[in-house]
Amino acid sequence: MADAMVMRAQQFINETYAGKLGIPALEVDGKTSWTVMYALTRALQYELGITSLSDSFGPTTLSTLQSKYPKVNASTTPSTKFTKIVQSGLYCKGYNGGGIDGVFSSTVAGSITELMTDMGVAGVFEAGSLAPKVFKGLLTMDAYVVTGDGGADIRTVQQYLNANYVKRQDYFVIPCDGHHSRTVAKSMLLAVQYELGMADGVANGNFGPGTQSGLKQHPVSSGETSTWVRLFSGAMILNQRPNVPFSSSFGTALGSAVNSFQSFAKLPVTGKGDYSTWASLLVSYGDQDRQGQACDGVTKITQARANTLKAAGYKYIGRYLTNPSTTDLPEKAIQIGELQTLADNGLRCFPIYQTFGRDASGFNYAAGNAAAIAAANAADDHGFKDGTRIYFAVDFDAYDYEVTDNVLPHFKGIVDGMAIAGNRYKIGVYGPRNVCIRVSEAGHATASFVSDMSSGFSGNYGYPLPPNWAFDQIVTKTIGSGDGSINIDNNIASGLDTGQGSFNPPVASMPDSLFNQAYYPGLLADVRSYMQSIGFAEDDGKIYTTGQCLETIIAGDVAVTNTARAYGMRKALIQTTAFWEFRHYGNEDLIKDAGVWLYHNGYVPDWAKDFPKVDAFRDSSTGVGQMFGRAGVLCWNNSIRSGLVTGTPKDPDKDSDIFSVWDKLRTDNDFALTSVGHAHIWGADGKPGGTAAEQETGIRRPSLDYKESEIYEVLRRYQGYEEPAFTDARKRMPLYYIFEKYNRMMR
Template sequence: MADALVVRAQKFINDTYGGKLGIPALEEDGRTSWTVMYALTRALQYELGITSLSDSFGPTTLSTLQSKYPKLNASTTPSAKFTKIIQSGLYCKGYNGGGIDGVFSSTVANSLTELMTDMGVAGVFEAGSLFPKVFKGLLTMDAYIVTGDGGTGIRTVQQYLNANYVKRQDYFIIPCDGHHSRTVAKSMLLAVQYELGMADGVANGNFGPGTQSGLKQHTVASGETSTWVRLFSAAMILNQRPNVPFSASFGSALQSAVNGFQDFAKLPVTGKGDYSTWASLLVSYGDQDRKGQACDGVTKITQARATTLKAAGFKYIGRYLTNPLSNDLPEKAIQIGELETIADNGLRCFPIYQTFGRDASGFNYAAGNAAAIAAANAADDHGFKDGTRIYFAVDFDAYDYEVTDNVLPHFKGIEDGMAIAGNRYKIGVYGPRNVCIRVSEAGHATASFVSDMSSGFSGNYGYPLPPNWAFDQIVTKTIGSGDGSINIDNNIASGLDTGQGSFNPRWRRCRTASSTRPTSRGCSPTSRRTCNPSASPRTTAGSTPPPSAWKRSSPGMSP
């Protein structure tokens, strides 16, 4: 719906700066957008005398504004045009600009105070005036009131962070919309770094060695009152943990919530805010020194490697059903005899299906439907039993709109394709947190394999660990030596999925010619595809399989 006041702001920009800002004329449609905010930013730069205009309210704009007009009000605003930019920004943000008449009136002053209150910085800056960092926040699409299904608890944390750290050099006002996000996550890390004593220019919002070392010295526990407890409770709230009071005092309610989170994330349940718990709250991969019970990789599990994995405490091995490029990573797909080696060593395997799919273009309903058929056929060929869960990979940083437009239809296709295949196998999803959460909430997957070591993915920043997580991928490492050396992704296991520890007999009996065991009657010595040469043709997308198409055992072999 068009907003007449936003139309006035758009008209002001077009009439005043037409041909001067290096951008086309704005569409006067009454809709606030980044395009409008960028135009206002360029108009501000123009009025500041900056010659190289850009959409970014960056260091040059901020420093120029700070040096020329560190505090804007009725007495210091340099021109009517300057005030009109402020008024236009207020209208686009939903505040009363008092008209776009170039007068810095009491209405403008009151609206700026209201804006700063919503930002949480009203007690930091003088009421009724506009300061450079507030101006920067004004000319964004960030909201400072709760939007959609945002939470008031998260908004309180956002306002607290703004109020306490906005005067630090590299901290900028974050949204106060009740939603966790990449920006909020970085600001939370900056707050931790500032409390650790890091100087401006050193604190950078990254979870680096200095931050990790510092946090190891700041375990918080029941009975303590401190800023560290406040920040720890903030991190719990941002991770959407229930019943967490935002407080500087570590009481029984916080301790109970910590116990619940530690149990959920498979951390040692201490009831304390120890380093591993801090890490899991602040960054998706958490404490990368944690020892996982699961792993995945692109290397064949030989006897020597199985011995290495078992000695290191691994139980569950993720392996790929297929490899579309056999010359690239030649051992990526499960190799002949490999599942027997896994089973004989008391290990278990969970299958992963991935072809290419490194961007949204590879994800759609038809592709998902075909993927389900191919994965079911491959799982059947390898001997995975009915009820095995196959994890279908979304191995790229899918933005939320791409999840809606591409990934969800793709998994609907997988769901329907698996039905065509007789629903013999369960569906899991591999990907960033947001992908896993949304696919699972849509009912297309029953468990999540979370690519948490990709901490820079937008789908991991600001999202909690999915409720149905089965495996949490946190770091790549090499273990063992000599023939037993193997490069793996170390995964934490929740226990929701334990993979398979035994496989259909044809896998054990359909061996290559070099096998020490005889092949079953009807088995090709060079193929492990089927033990029944008269089996029905493989199921394809769009066909309904007869029961025999999914039972390929030779006479006398167990199904």
């Protein structure tokens, strides 16, 4: 809703500082935003005589303000414009600015006092006067009243920190909105450092060796009354522990809450505020000297390494189901015989699935759908039993909006994909605390594997340990020596998930067999479900429905199977590409095909063939695989020259050669499906013979052990080197794994 006084503030900025602030004119919409606050900050800098303006109310702005106007009130305000900036800031904050008239009235002074009271600093600075640090807080989007589902107890802690430490050099007014955050967490660490006696410029809000050493000298326990108890109880409240009194006295209620927290976090239950408890409250990784019972790593567990792990007290070993890379970390994925080694040594394994998701762009519904089916297939291959929980990784610092826009849809895709896979495996989430909490609250995961080593992640800083945490990753270390040496991530285990201690025999990698029609109803249901989830209704106006397209692909199963077996590739590569292309065949394609046929059959006279755009009739994407005649010529030429098939190469620039292949692609489904296989080989080879733009660096040819990155790349190359090839390849990955799910049933 537009606020009339905020509109006036925006108008004041535009009219007074047009062309002076180095930013475009503000939209006069009556809505407070960072854009407005940044403009007010620049206006203040301008009035202070600062020549290099910026959005940041940084050290230069603060020191200049402190030097010139250490307190701004009716007696000291230098100009009406200066006062209007104050009034505008008050209105944007929700306080009464007394109009935007440049008069520093009693209303303005009263609102400043009200603001400082909300901040918790009313007793620190002179009433009615605006101190530099309060001015800085005024020109932010921070709230000083409880917002949303914020807690009054957290706000009390925030106000206490402001009141007691705001005059220290590196402490600035923090929000008092009832929400824990990165800023609040750092301020709590600063408070601890100040109480440890660290000087300004030394205290930095980091949990370094000096802070750790100091905290070890300041445990708190029942019966004690001190500032340390006050800070400890505040840290408990910020971590959302229930029934904690914010007090300087360590009473029964605090002792009970400490026992509960220590039990929850798997700390020694002492009822005291010892170092390990302090550490767990102040930073996500806590006391990194704690010995975990769980670990994860990217190294094969040999007998020697199993001995090392057992001797160190580890029971639960996290290992990766797949390795998407063909070059990095050769032992990242579970190796042949490894699970049996774990079982023989009484160790248990919890599986992790991670591909290339290092930023938000890799997370979406389609990618999640593919991940679930791929993970389930891989778990089957390794021999994991039904009921095993697979942890799907979000291994980057996802901001809250990215969790909303990318991660949650991704995990909805995982849930739906796991349903396609038969719901035989449970879903866990690996990631920062906020990711784990939100994915679990959405009902998309039943346990969390928390990446707490990354304490600086925005998704860890200021968030509590998730209620359903199973493993808490706190430090990387190397244990053992010689053949038994192994680098691991040390994890605390809650006991919620104990992994698996026995396994089915691993599934051997076998060539694909002919499709068993008994599985067709299930395949059709899964394909329809997925296609509908990405916007393709069963009958969406295209020439062929989902069912008709799938039926056509399966009808050509002999050709698909023979091609796949002949060249050592998975049938799913051919099936996925052909189905996706055929499903997109529409009336415009039918018209183009007709034009090509007419062109090559003499219905376009010679005198018209040089007209603009007539050349477009020379070729079109046609048939089940929607392949151009020229592409068909080139992919078959590549296979002929490679010795995969016999024959005489054709000329990709000759009309008769293009048409002979094009017509066969259009009318002979078996030839078209076989050509898809050869096109994948041609694509992997880098498309030799193609135009300079078409040619790419060669990769390994399709094989039975193709990695996920290779599958994606070959699917993408079939469609081309420009969008939507990349986007569509991501959408086709779930289809690949659906086909693969059923093909493996026939092996």
